[in-house]
Amino acid sequence: MEKLKIVKIGGNLIDDDQKLKDILQDFSNLNDKKILIHGGGKLASALSTQLGIVPKLHEGRRITDKESLKIVTMVYAGFINKSIVAYLQSFGDNALGLTGADLDMIRSHRRIVTNIDYGFVGDIDEVNGEALLNLMNSNVVPVFCALTHNGKGDLLNTNADTIASALAASLSAHFSVDLIYLFEKGGVLHKPDDDNSVIDNINLSTYEKLKKDGTISSGMIPKLDNAFTALKEGVSSVFVGASGISKERKGTILSLD
């Protein structure tokens, strides 16, 4: 099967313009078919602060009210997404910036209210695999930001890691998909504060052990859960690390066994 690389960039990799350009140049050097997904929470929080809007959090997770949705739409779909598209075009990639609303790419529903209402936050229902495949076959390079829609006129804030794994799973019937999560840490770490303690390989059984003994905790668990879900749904490989898209990679390789 033809190869497809799905690359998610997040953390502080996109806050710094020169760092972002370097990563995009590396991404652009990939000769395989490819998709980019980006976050941008830090820039959104910075704009919130500038506008005097205090971010509302519940157990560390952002509550997206109407005003916050406007801010993330401006920052994710506007500033970050279109800056990336313009850079990639200058490097020769035929980039197209997308939210899940564009071409009805990703449908979601507003997260069910239990004890807490997260507001305009979406959990994914369906990826429009046919439309995505059409773009792939036209050599378009889709650039997704962390927004989906419910088909009723609402944009919904949606985790970029989850979008990456959902896109990867949806295309795994047509391509041999490598899913690459790039973030500021050097990979999954034995010791959270020591970037030199990268764990080279994790499989499903070692993952359970590392969770049980507390080595892997908090923010990494949803990311890795997404990764293992993608592997179970047919994605060929998952890599979590700080650098290396077309070049040598440093980080953690995940596998089912």
Added chain:
Amino acid sequence: MEKLKIVKIGGNLIDDDQKLKDILQDFSNLNDKKILIHGGGKLASALSTQLGIVPKLHEGRRITDKESLKIVTMVYAGFINKSIVAYLQSFGDNALGLTGADLDMIRSHRRIVTNIDYGFVGDIDEVNGEALLNLMNSNVVPVFCALTHNGKGDLLNTNADTIASALAASLSAHFSVDLIYLFEKGGVLHKPDDDNSVIDNINLSTYEKLKKDGTISSGMIPKLDNAFTALKEGVSSVFVGASGISKERKGTILSLD
């Protein structure tokens, strides 16, 4: 030839959410192929003010420095563009939000500095007619905001009226194109302050007269210059008015003779 409607919405039509929804519902009722272009200067100015950034103007025209470019990218390509896309999707149109950088749709160059440097403002060089035609043939509804790119990684702020007429001219070889400019005034007016003084028809020779006697001045001249350029380049009809996309229209019809 197959019909194509190119609709530009601007002015205060997009500031009010309910007014915007009504216009988009009307646009959605069009059964012809169609393209939407939107402005958003007022919302961009409002965000500037909120952020404490004083808009820089020269003879009434905005100077787009780096910070202003970021603001218009957030407002035009982010908030307004994606809100429109989500609404149109909910009305059954397969909308796709675009800047000129996406799919390399519209190339421009930074405006030549003479006595004044307008900053990140682009004058259009070329529309990617082939990519646009592909979207038309796939029944996609493109939604363009007022940004283009120079192919070197820079987004450039570009007049939405000019984008509309450039797209119209580029597609006039393939479609019978109706170009529709909607804005807050009821059309081209005999008396600027009297919305009931709409001029029903203007051709190239009456246009020259109306400019000479001062009836048409200031802000309307670039808009109408764009319109007549489009007519000369093969666009079938141009309409300037306050309302009526799929329904009865009220406003001014422009023609060459």
